[in-house]
Amino acid sequence: MSARNGGDNDTGGPVARDELRQTPVAELTQAQAKTELRRLADELHRADRKYHGEDAPEIPDALYDKLKARNAAIEERFPDLKRPDSPSETVGAAPAETFAKVTHAQRMLSLANAFEAEDIRDFDTRIRRYLGLEAGAPLSYTSEPKIDGLSLSLRYEAGRLVQAATRGDGAVGENVTANARTIGDIPERLTGAPTVLEVRGEVYMRHADFEALNARQAEAGEKTFANPRNAAAGSLRQLDAGVTARRPLRFFAYGWGEVSAPLAETQMGALDRLQGLGFAINELTTLCDGPADMLAQYARIEQARAELGYDIDGVVYKVDDLALQQRLGYRSTTPRFAIAHKFPAELAWTRLEAIDIQVGRTGALSPVARLTPVTVGGVVVSNATLHNEDYIAGRDAQGNEIRGGKDIREGDWVQVYRAGDVIPKVADVDLSRRPEDADPYRFPETCPECGSAAIREEGDAVRRCIGGMICPAQAVEKLKHFVSRGAFDIEGLGEKQVAQFYRLGWLREPADIFTLQERDASHRKALVSPAERIARVEADARPEARLRLAEAAGLDAWDRAAVHARLEELSATPLAEIKGWGAKSAENLFAAIAARRRIALDRLLFALGIRHVGETASRLLARVYGTWEEFVAAMDDAAGCTGPAWDRLTGIDGVGAVMARSLVTAFAQAEERAGIERLVAQLEVEPVEAPPAQQDSPVAGKTVVFTGSLEKLTRAEAKARAEALGATVSGSVSAKTDLVVAGPGAGSKARKAADLGVETIDEDAWLDLIGGA
DNA sequence: GAGCCTCGAGTTCC
DNA sequence: CTCGAGGCTC
Structure with a gap:
């Protein structure tokens, strides 16, 4: 257990023992429960307030957890007595359902990955070429371990921490300021920092702290975490900052976002500066003078890995000279001046029990490996993707053999890894352990969901069901896509609900969503009769089809008559009276649908x-x-x-x-x-307003050419924006061109522009010209 | 036509 | 996160 966590429950002293001698929750009277809930609320709130900034928390963590568990148990038994200031809700700050969104002043990018020594040498070569450096010219890089945690951006204004945000999708993250303030490694105030300073780094948990936390969680009867990264992520994303405060989180700074004044002239100098301001910088950060040195450092860090006491998943190299970093710039999602050299993924052998086929919204048949559960990189994996037909057969898209031509068969022993430490994949097959009776896998040529033909177009890697909306899998996936975030995004109507409504015969296609309320009011929600639904699943050879329908109808097992009766009944019952819905949620759903008309x-x-x-x-x-x-x-x-x-x-x-x-x-x-x-x-x-072509913009009527790579805009956006401002965008430079906007890597077009004497500016100058935003 | 970059689609587990 | 493929540049 870490020094930070007060102690075990048996060191809790008289208070703890007293607390534990309470009446069992099941025997409490209403009045006793009410009193105790008030007392628990007081005590827990006080503990939350006291926790910050004091070495010794008022009560030990184990006791805190027990009090909290007891509070929850009482609330469960007497839901009516739950207090408005219940400690099971957000403590302190106003209760929030989710975190507020934060737009990063500067995008938080990810890093390009390298796996081989070769990739690192290529990285160096690419950079030298880009910068026009001669082969022998000196070029140094920083190297540091890549911490396996979650990235966080801390914004300081006038030396005070004003905001902490997770990476999110890079552009927009979540505001976790209250939680970040509880992390010991994160200073609340800085002295001598630029007026605006965004510090970026990694939140992580040490192994020892992780194990102690899990022991505590287990004891409190709460869920344990699969690995330190999940624990760190789960702890930081607590709506109740009081919980985060009790989690042993740490923080390493490795970079920065917006700064009002440069931190230094080199990466290393900037890190030193951050350290001087009070941030922890990883002690294995060093300077390397070229690829050979970087690879040696990689080997050293890999050696040290097991002894570090926290998880790392590779080594990050960055060009040290910040002026050069700036010249190298960024691609759409990654900086050009940095790369992550990842350690080889952890591998595990397990048995491939079966190959299942999933049907996606475009009809694509995707094979999924059902595995004997196995731990890979701290997570138990029981499914893995098998990509496509060719991957199983051991052929690539051109029909060439891959992986030594090992076809994958049900019953095989297979090697699994998690690509990018996330997506489980089947990497290899052990032919020596193949059961004698294993047959080559035959990829279906008909859709397993609807029986339609599944056809593979010439040159296409995937086989697709041609059933369209006839195919239940495609219909459901289309509906899910329809209600997804970037599409209609109907609150209260997520994947689960549309799948359920489809099975019950209430929805067949997106248009039906908008007639649901009307049908609900007339007690006839079903668009497909129960008899038809039943005939449909009975025609399906797979027993799970029947089971799924039974479950959708709220039954445990398949029983035709019972399912029929339930389907009739559910169709006639207003949503507001269906179990799991209720008047308010039904009302909200219909309101959300109406709002999206x-x-x-x-x-x-x-x-x-x-x-x-x-x-x-x-x-x-x-x-x-x-x-x-x-x-x-x-x-x-x-x-x-x-x-x-x-x-x-x-x-x-x-x-x-x-x-x-x-x-x-x-x-x-x-x-x-x-x-x-x-x-x-x-x-x-x-209508989407194509912003009206402005006559008065500085580029109106001019012919503009974009060349090289743009960093702040995609090419398509740049073009659309320029056209909106009344400019004509052309693909090639000629005497008629008024302006060339050249990003880094611009080649022949920029030269031609120079030859013709056409004005050439960079992307920033262009953005200034058209007025930024 | 080759090579680079971005987008789309599909994937797992919490 | 990764693969495959579409689209653009050279």
Whole structure:
């Protein structure tokens, strides 16, 4: 147990023993319960307040946990007595359901990965080439262990910690300020820091602390964590900062975001500066003078790994010179000046019990390995992806043998690892342990969910079910996609609910969502009769199909008559009276659905789930066509895959022939089109304003060319923005070009611009010109 | 036509 | 997170 955690329950002293001699919860009277809840609330709140900044907490952690457990038990037995200030809710700060979102002043990027020595040498070569350095020129890098925790950005203004945010998707994270303040390694105040300073680093948990925490959790009857990283993540993301305060979290600083004044001229200098300000910097951080030195340092850190006392998953190298870092800049998701050299993934052998096929929303048949559960990298894995047909067969997309041509069979012993420490994959097969009766796996040529043909297009890696909305798996996945975050994002209608409603026959397609309330009011929710639902699953050879329907109907086992009766009953029962719903949640659901009848064009386009058309493409299309009517007309006009409408579509930067054909086909096919029309009939589609071409912008009427890589904008965005400001964007530089915006890596176009005497500026200058935002 | 970069789609476990 | 494939640049 760490020094920070007061002690074990048996060291709790008289108070603890007294607490434990309480009346069992089951025997409490109402009045006793009420009194005790008040006392527990007082005590726990006081403990939470006292905990911060004092060496010795008022009560030991084990007792704190017991009091909290008792409070929860009493609340469970007497829910009506639960206090408004219940300690089981958020302590201190105003109760919040989730963390507030925080937009990072500077994006928190991830790092490119390297696995081999070769990758590191390539990294060095690439950087030298990019910077135009000669082979022998000196170039140093910092190296430091890559801590296996979660990244955190700390914002200090005038030396005070004002905000702590998780990485999130890099652009927007979660505000965990109250929690970060409870971490001992994170200073509340800095002296001598720039006015604005964002410190970035990793929150982690030491092995010993992790084990002590798990022991405590187990004793308190709460869930234990699979590994220190999960424990650290789970602890930081507590809505109750009082809980975080009791978790032994630590913090290493490794970088920074926005700063009002430079920290130093080198990476190493900046880290020293951060250390001087009071941050912990990893003690294994060193300076390397080239790839050979970096690899030697990698070997040293790998050696030291087992003794460190905390998890690391590789080594990070960064160009030391900050001016060079700036010249190298960033790609869309990673800096060019840094790379993470990952340790080999942990491997584990286990038995492949079965190969199952899942059907996705596009009809893709994906094989999933069902494994005898095995621990890999601290997590128990029982499923793993097998990618596709070729991967199982031991062939690559060109039909060449891979992995020595070992085909994977049910019953085999397979080697599993977690790619990027997350996604379990099957890496290898032990042929010597293959059972004699193992047959080569035959990839199905019909859809296991609906029996339709599953066809593999020429040159495609995946086999797809052609059943469309006939296929229950595709229908459910389409519905899930429809309600997902970037699409309709209907509160109270998540994956579980749509799957359930589909099984009950209440929803067949997205349009049905908007008629649900009406059907609910008339006590006839089912669009598919119970008899039909039952016939459907009885036609399915797999017993789990029946079981799933029975479960959706709220039964434990398949019994045709009972299922039929339940389906009838549920269809006729208002949602508000169905178990697990209630008046308020039903009301909220219908309100949320109604609120989404008005939907922005880009969300609608994404929600349709047309192949190759994702979030980004939907946004582009919406900006170009503006309104639903305009968009549909364009799809119809382009149906022949030729003509001006087709040219306009494929002329959009980011839309090629494949996506265009996919779009046009979706609107031309009678059934798919009818489904779309049924949906849109329920909606009011908000136009997306292609910001009106401004006549007065500094670039209005000019011809602009973008070249090289842009860092703050995608090319498509840059083009759209420039056009919105009245500029014409061209692909090649000519005498007619007014302005060239050249990012790093610009080649022939920048040279041509120089030859022609065309004005050339960099991306930042461009953003200044058009007014930033 | 090759090579790079980004997007889309599919994946697991908590 | 990773793979595959689409789309763009050179």
